[in-house]
Amino acid sequence: MFPNRFDYHRPKTMQDAIALLVKYKDDAKLLAGGQSLVSMLKLRLANPTCLVDLAGLAGLSYIREEGNKIAIGAMTTYAEIKDSKLLQAKCPLLPKAAAVVGDVQVRNRGTIGGSIAHADPAGDVPAAILALDAEITATGPKGDRWLQAADFFEGMYATGLAVDEILTEIRVPVQGSARSAYMKAARRPSDFAIVGMAAYIKLAADMTCESIAIAVTGVTDKPYRASAAEAKLKGTKLDAASIEAASPLVTENIDLVGNMHGSADFRRHLAGVYLGRVIAAAQ
Ligand SMILES: Cc1cc2nc3c(=O)[nH]c(=O)nc-3n(C[C@H](O)[C@H](O)[C@H](O)COP(=O)(O)OP(=O)(O)OC[C@H]3O[C@@H](n4cnc5c(N)ncnc54)[C@H](O)[C@@H]3O)c2cc1C
Structure with missing residues (x-):
């Protein structure tokens, strides 16, 4: 070909x-x-x-701490993110997601900028980016502009980047005491997600959920935040009853895809199951 x-x-x-x-x-x-x-x-x-x-282009591959953020150059590979001691210590959600992308060859060549700009509806890193409320820098003829991850993914392979812009940097927060996990259901370990889910959780001193971000990939035309489920879980102990009540909300009002890897109903079921799993993995 x-x-x-x-x-x-x-x-x-x-x-x-x-x-x-x-x-x-x-x-x-x-x-x-x-x-x-x-x-x-x-x-x-x-x-x-x-x-x-x-x-x-020199200078598009780096991972460095800047204040309470970690800045990552767009040409940084999945492998560099997965193996970064700085990210593992200060923003482990991103290495966790990068670690399950494709296989070794894909992780050695594929970049965080390419992953986010490509906006595959089953991409793993885009879900982590959404859960982290990352900031994305787009550089164009008028200079830099900054987009919030929540506004970035517009649809299947469609983003807020203009045709004359290059995604140059991603900024993620230093997690501090926040807990996180990324999990995906795939036919084989190296495959795209049938359902992928990122959780980013802050607990209060009494161990109730102060804030929670749940980002889902693989089930519809773009990764999204499960806001209704997040609202249901906030303030709870994240116990089995709270998770059971929130599970159906993960795919509420979502137009789920069905294909040879899994029907829409199967994805709905899996998404509910993965809510419990990803929260358990983050604790
Ligand atoms: C066998 C295989 C298995 C895979 N499995 C997975 C998986 O399990 N999970 C997963 O998430 N992905 C998977 N992928 C896709 C992989 O993550 C790609 O690397 C990623 O989607 C694109 O990153 P890239 O750097 O290779 O970009 P490229 O392929 O070079 O580019 C992809 C698109 O993004 C645009 N682009 C790239 N960089 C920029 C930039 N800085 N600014 C603006 N636009 C840009 C390009 O113009 C192009 O349209 C797999 C790929 C293969 C081949």
């Missing part, structure tokens, strides 16, 4: 990369780890006339 013909550019500066996006608009595609894009090119699901390889 061969892609359609395209011009290949490997700019050395952000300015040059953005100039190419401005010039080619929808006809340009950014290449990061290539773990989604290369297949799309070969299958001719993407047919850019201009491919802009981000590998030539």
